[in-house]
Amino acid sequence: MARKPLTKPRKNASQERSRSTVDALVEATARILVRDGFDKASTNRIAEEAGVGIGSLYQYYPSKEALVAAVIDRHNRDIMQVVNAAFAEVASQPIEQAVRRLVAVAIEAHRIDPKLHRVLAEQIPRTGRLADVEAFGRETYALFRAYLEDHRDELRAVDLGMAAFVSVTSIEALAHTAVLQGPEKLRDGAVRALVEEATRLVAGYLQ
Amino acid sequence: MARKPLTKPRKNASQERSRSTVDALVEATARILVRDGFDKASTNRIAEEAGVGIGSLYQYYPSKEALVAAVIDRHNRDIMQVVNAAFAEVASQPIEQAVRRLVAVAIEAHRIDPKLHRVLAEQIPRTGRLADVEAFGRETYALFRAYLEDHRDELRAVDLGMAAFVSVTSIEALAHTAVLQGPEKLRDGAVRALVEEATRLVAGYLQ
DNA sequence: TTATAATACGAGCCATAGCTCGTATTTGAC
DNA sequence: GTCAAATACGAGCTATGGCTCGTATTATAA
Numbered sequence A, B: 001m002a003r004k005p006l007t008k009p010r011k012n013a014s015q016e017r018s019r020s021t022v023d024a025l026v027e028a029t030a031r032i033l034v035r036d037g038f039d040k041a042s043t044n045r046i047a048e049e050a051g052v053g054i055g056s057l058y059q060y061y062p063s064k065e066a067l068v069a070a071v072i073d074r075h076n077r078d079i080m081q082v083v084n085a086a087f088a089e090v091a092s093q094p095i096e097q098a099v100r101r102l103v104a105v106a107i108e109a110h111r112i113d114p115k116l117h118r119v120l121a122e123q124i125p126r127t128g129r130l131a132d133v134e135a136f137g138r139e140t141y142a143l144f145r146a147y148l149e150d151h152r153d154e155l156r157a158v159d160l161g162m163a164a165f166v167s168v169t170s171i172e173a174l175a176h177t178a179v180l181q182g183p184e185k186l187r188d189g190a191v192r193a194l195v196e197e198a199t200r201l202v203a204g205y206l207q
Numbered sequence C: 001t002t003a004t005a006a007t008a009c010g011a012g013c014c015a016t017a018g019c020t021c022g023t024a025t026t027t028g029a030c
Numbered sequence D: 001g002t003c004a005a006a007t008a009c010g011a012g013c014t015a016t017g018g019c020t021c022g023t024a025t026t027a028t029a030a
Helices: A016-036 A043-050 A054-060 A063-090 A093-109 A114-127 A129-151 A161-178 A190-204 B016-036 B043-050 B054-060 B064-090 B097-109 B114-127 B128-149 B161-178 B188-205
Strands: none
Touching: A016 A043, A016 A054, A016 A063, A043 A054, A043 A093, A054 B054, A054 B114, A063 A093, A063 A114, A063 A129, A063 B064, A093 A114, A093 A161, A093 B016, A114 A190, A129 A161, A129 B161, A161 A190, A161 B016, A161 B161, A161 B188, A190 B161, A190 B188, B016 B054, B016 B064, B016 B114, B043 B054, B043 B064, B064 B097, B064 B114, B064 B128, B097 B114, B097 B161, B097 B188, B114 B128, B128 B161, B161 B188
């Protein structure tokens, strides 16, 4: 139990059937995490849910952590794709418009799979994947800072690093908290109101 | 393992020595959480660290979760004391001044015991103490909202609930993230700069 | 076809963690 | 001093989870 948390897959699947085994494992892990929570996600259960022998599981993933890490990576990729697209889209837009879009995207991104997102957010520290997630945070932060540099003339005089930190942290927290607080904050009207408020918060701050 | 997560202490200590046993257990739990993390905090280890028999531990706490919950409660009390004092202090101050002070206090509160704070923040979901912490969040939110009601004339027209949510969430996230990012963000100069920026963010938003 | 590699399987070993229960010791009331 | 209640103790039971390893099956290359 918790000896050396290796998180790298063990070997690369080369044949077709093995790749589908690997997929089944990752998907089963995600399903169990969502349905039953981290503590119930034993390797035996994961294998069973995936319809795969426990031995096969260990042929591809050296530990339970590695499987969860795979789920985290996949989820992060999904989110990062949305975020990247959004930044590309707003690159030449003025601040207020850009911020409004980014806020909306942040909420959307958190809604991709809220329940999975919640479980992962809670369990990331245990998987030793904190570093990855911080890297992911830094990426967003860097994208935002690049945007600010391109639009310096629209800003008041500021430390761009600080401004990016404050903006990204606030937007992320608002989206995260709103989504986790459940459906009350996610009715269509409520989302629009939240987007407006967050936009005012951040755009007002930057200008 | 994880059967019925009772979190209430089992019996009230009435004699002096038993009270010191209880204290020793809670303190040992906190120490181990900080030093070794949640997974290493087995009941046997906690008892050993406290210099107490495992049987005695179970005379006062029905489960490991109950012990962690006790630590959480204590930590929350510590923080809430600081927060309450701050709100009392700023009650009659104008917005900008009040926000500045509240931001500073938020950072201070997170620095009470950062390492413990981090571990607890990570492990709260598992302890079934989420409700308590949300209650604690709501308390802060209610205090802030009450402040806003008293100072409505200084605000632009807003939904007070929304304004409180946005303000509290942002301040909390900035303090939390800054503290967790480690010492870079916590040099005296950096703290002052962060306080100024956060104040501008929130005060600007409210007015 | 045959040989070798890749893939799949799952019974069961080992470690550990939570927790009980019978017993020993201390305290305090009378 | 005596006795009952409170407190303390820790060996060890039970459960469970991570993971190995010997074996069976399927794919591919020659």
